[in-house]
Amino acid sequence: MISSSSLMERAPLLAWVVLILILGVCFGSPNPNHRLVCWKAIFKCHAEPECHYAYDQYLYACASVLSGERRKCPSHCISSLIQLNLTRSGPALEDCDCAADPRCRSTKQAIEPCVPRTSTMGCTEARLQCGLDPACSSAMKDYLFHCRKLFGGQMCTESCRRTIADMHSIPKAQQLDTCVCDGAERNICEYIKVSMRTLCFGEGSGFADSEEDAEDVYFDPGDYPNVENACASGPTPPAVMP
Structure with a gap:
């Protein structure tokens, strides 16, 4: 470094x-x-x-x-x-x-x-499209329930990992995998993306993409103040996948 x-x-x-x-x-x-x-x-x-x-x-x-x-x-x-x-x-x-x-x-x-690709869908739009799809909407509800400890940066449970794996098989949910955090909830979205890569897809989890990708994680908690409170009492946390 x-x-x-x-x-x-x-x-x-x-x-x-x-x-x-x-x-x-x-x-x-x-x-x-x-x-x-x-x-x-x-x-x-x-x-x-x-x-x-x-x-x-x-x-x-x-x-x-x-x-x-x-x-x-x-x-x-x-x-x-x-x-x-x-x-x-x-x-x-x-x-x-x-x-x-x-x-x-x-x-x-x-x-x-x-250089950011302008054709990439924003996470706000990806989440809206997911909400209109029955299979994706149901999977998102499971995600919000089973991964709630992830939003505070505490841990990624086995049930959370299974839910994320299931979402990868749903077409509309796959958009959440590549979306770019945007809008009013951008900071929360980015925090969750980093937490997910760190806690759910790290070495030994069985879900890591590659050793090189694991080195890509950069996380400064100071950049995301009060995220845990926002996730608990504010708008619904964005459903995102790394």
Whole structure:
């Protein structure tokens, strides 16, 4: 794992040129003639607390991809790119002109697998479609009952694992497997996804996808405040699968 100090030492050489080109090229821009120079865009982002925080999260979450240590993109890296793009100064980062910097070009190739696919269904829509399907709706009720301890990050019971396995055989429930957390319940959704990968699909559970996928888990409880209370008394927790 790359330490925070080591990562920040490399930031001046790599970070802004890397991120800006990738977002600018891969997300696209409807107005290429009005793009900011990248160094101006990055300073604009640093001046906005939300953007600055999202930018730092991007550096940490995508460090292994940016350094070339791995080619497969961790899910938390994809999420960090999405969150950065949703900040007020995010569009400027998308549009900025990195000119002919060769470092930007090489890093674009490295980070390309992490660029969010716009065709992916959001979890809000996936859950609505599941609710309209009798088989999926019934499975979701079982999931909410048997996996309730998962929502608080406590444990994943055997009955919860069996319920999740059953949902994989239902077409509408399979959409919950690939959906992207969105909407008002995004933080809760992301928390549950991480809890599920950690508690239900970890080594020895019999459900892990692969050793490499297990390394993709990145979880900072501070990013998801009061999730347990929200799951217990707020809106119905999103039914999601890793």
